[in-house]
Amino acid sequence: MTAEKMTHYRGLTWDHPRGTAALRRAAARFSAEPHDSTLGWDSQSLEGFESHPIAELCERYQLVVLDHPHLGDALAAGALQPLDALFPPELLAEWRAATVGNSAASYTNGGRLWAAPLDVATQVAAAHRARVPDLPRTWDEVTALAAGLPVALSLAGPHALLTFLSLCVGLGETPYPAPGAALVSREVGRTALELMRDLAARADPETHDLNPIALLERVAAGDRLAYCPFVYGYAGYAARDWGAPVRFGDVPRLVEGGPLGSTLGGTGLAVTRGTRVTAELTRHLRWLMSADAQRGFLPRHAGQPSRREAWTDPDVNAAYGGFYADTLASTEDAWVRPRHPGYPAFQTAASAVLRDAVTGRRPVGESLDEALRLHRAAAPPAPTPRPTR
Numbered sequence: 001m002t003a004e005k006m007t008h009y010r011g012l013t014w015d016h017p018r019g020t021a022a023l024r025r026a027a028a029r030f031s032a033e034p035h036d037s038t039l040g041w042d043s044q045s046l047e048g049f050e051s052h053p054i055a056e057l058c059e060r061y062q063l064v065v066l067d068h069p070h071l072g073d074a075l076a077a078g079a080l081q082p083l084d085a086l087f088p089p090e091l092l093a094e095w096r097a098a099t100v101g102n103s104a105a106s107y108t109n110g111g112r113l114w115a116a117p118l119d120v121a122t123q124v125a126a127a128h129r130a131r132v133p134d135l136p137r138t139w140d141e142v143t144a145l146a147a148g149l150p151v152a153l154s155l156a157g158p159h160a161l162l163t164f165l166s167l168c169v170g171l172g173e174t175p176y177p178a179p180g181a182a183l184v185s186r187e188v189g190r191t192a193l194e195l196m197r198d199l200a201a202r203a204d205p206e207t208h209d210l211n212p213i214a215l216l217e218r219v220a221a222g223d224r225l226a227y228c229p230f231v232y233g234y235a236g237y238a239a240r241d242w243g244a245p246v247r248f249g250d251v252p253r254l255v256e257g258g259p260l261g262s263t264l265g266g267t268g269l270a271v272t273r274g275t276r277v278t279a280e281l282t283r284h285l286r287w288l289m290s291a292d293a294q295r296g297f298l299p300r301h302a303g304q305p306s307r308r309e310a311w312t313d314p315d316v317n318a319a320y321g322g323f324y325a326d327t328l329a330s331t332e333d334a335w336v337r338p339r340h341p342g343y344p345a346f347q348t349a350a351s352a353v354l355r356d357a358v359t360g361r362r363p364v365g366e367s368l369d370e371a372l373r374l375h376r377a378a379a380p381p382a383p384t385p386r387p388t389r
Contacts, residue, residue, distance in 0.1 A: 007037040007278055011063030014049035016213055018119070018234055019065065019267070022303030026288060035280045039063075046211050050158055051348050055079045062275040065267045068106035069337045069344055071114060074270070076341040081271045082112040086282055095289055099306045101332045107268040109339060115268025116289050120306040122334040123154070123166050123262045124233040124327040125249045126215075128222040135227075135249040139195065142229050142252050146199060149226040152207035153200055153358070154215055160196075160358055161351035161371070162263045163230045167192035169335050170254035170261025176338055176375070180382020183375040189368045195254070196358045199229075208359055220245040232265045235304050238321030248323045250330040264334035266306065338379070346378035 011027075013019040023041050031038040042061070044052065054070040055077035066074065074080050083092060092113050096104040103117035125135050131149060136142045145151060154163055165175050165184075173188040183189075200208065207215065207225065212232045218225040220237050222245065229252050237246035251262050269285065271277060287293050294305040299316050310316050311324040311331075337343065350371040357367030 005036055007276065007281075009037060009039040009062045009275070009281060010060075011039065011041045011065070012057055012061045013041055013043050013065040013267075014046055015043040016046065016234070017302040018236055018304050019043065019049075022298045022301035023065075025301045026284070026293075026297065030280070030284045033280070035278075037278050037280045039281075039284070046213055047157055051344060054344075058270075058272040062272055064270050064272060065118070066115060066270055067265065068115075068268060069339055069347060071107060071109055071339040072341040072343055075109060075114065079273050080114050081273055081275065081277070082114055083116065083271070084112055086271065086277055087286065091286065098291070098308060100308050100311050100328070101334055102264060102336045103266055103306050106264055106266075106336045106339070107270075115270035116285060117306045118267055118269045118288060119304045120266040120311075120331060121233050121304060122264050122266070122327070122331045123162065123230040123251060124330050125227070125229050125251050126219050126231050126233070126237070127227040127247050127249075128219050128225075129245060129247045129321075131222055131226040132247070135247065136229070136252050138252050138256070139229075139254045142227075143199065145227060146202045150204060150224060151199065151227045151229070152203040152210075152215065152225055153196055154210075154212055154228060154231045155200070155208045155355050155358060156211045156214075158347045158351045159212065160355035161347055164189070164192050164196060164354050164358075165335065165337075166230050166251065166261040166263045167195060167254060168261070169259060169263070170251070172255060172258055174335065176379065178382070179380055183372055183379075186368065186372070189372070190364060193354065193357050193364045193368060197360065197364065200358045201360065205359070208355065216246060230262070233304075233323065233327055235299075235320045235323040236302050238323040239302075240319050240321065244321040247321065247326075249326045260330045260333050262330045262334040264331075264336050266304075340378075340380050342378045346374055350374045 020043050027039040054074045058079035099117045100120045103120045107115040168184045168188050171188050175184050216237045233248050291309050294307040295310045295313050298305045317325045353367050353370045356362035357364045
């Protein structure tokens with residue numbers, strides 16, 4: 001096949017072995033097969049993954065690994081192809097049934113799936129395995145632990161807001177329960193911020209500016225950070241091949257018998273609107289979502305699968321220090337963020353406001369009011385009731 005007739009696909013993921021290693025290994029295998037397509041993967045920082053305008057990225061790449069809150073902006077720009085145009089309905093139904101928690105639902109809009117739920121993560125608890133042999137089960141146990149060991153919250157970038165929202169869920173309130181509703185009530189929001197502020201006052205101020213990867217690197221080292229109650233899980237830090245320095249588990253409960261408050265993360269693999277999709281590419285994407293790849297290839301190459309068969313597989317759990325089994329409950333129950341246009345920008349702005357409150361730079365009530373105002377300005381209005389006849 002001449003170079004002129006080759007189809008060269010380029011994808012974008014984020015710069016961590018969890019985001020790059022398995023996809024690049026799989027792409028090399030795909031490109032070596034006897035057909036007229038090749039595939040390569042670029043990467044961006046975690047901060048870019050969380051906040052870079054998705055429409056701009058979709059103009060430059062044929063495949064994009066994205067976070068579900070970017071779906072609204074992507075659809076408003078007409079940047080993605082619906083997967084029902086590429087795959088049969090029975091296959092998409094199988095993906096929806098097989099993936100953990102609300103992963104597939106988070107990439108669904110208007111009844112259509114817009115990204116393959118390739119990877120699942122949520123906020124979980126992370127501790128240095130030797131320094132914290134028993135994970136706290138309640139917030140009271142977290143504060144008791146913080147009296148003797150270095151503990152930190154995840155606050156950098158959008159994570160002050162995400163941690164805040166998880167605490168609101170843990171206090172029994174679902175954020176933004178319907179279009180037109182407030183983000184959270186002032187009472188629950190203030191309680192969550194005060195809990196965060198109390199814990200952050202005990203933490204090393206340097207941790208306030210660390211993204212989840214940097215926080216987990218510090219937990220793995222063990223000398224300067226022993227425990228994070230809410231941080232997005234990266235199974236690799238519990239992997240046997242990495243020395244298994246980190247133990248992961250469900251987030252602590254804030255209310256006895258109450259919910260496990262966590263905010264869903266993970267990644268979806270989307271096909272951009274202008275991409276000419278070959279049969280070879282659809283077979284490749286289908287294989288990445290298969291039970292065989294999810295239980296075998298992805299975990300062997302630092303990937304974090306989405307399928308329940310992988311999360312409950314004894315061999316996968318043995319290789320990853322029990323990460324999947326030990327965090328499954330938090331992942332199954334995780335709250336899904338809004339996906340309306342403008343949400344990522346709100347997430348960034350509101351997080352900065354709340355971070356100022358948590359770190360003592362701004363009064364709690366003032367910051368909460370500003371975050372609620374930002375949400376009212378960004379969220380779509382409630383639908384207008386149809387008149388009855």
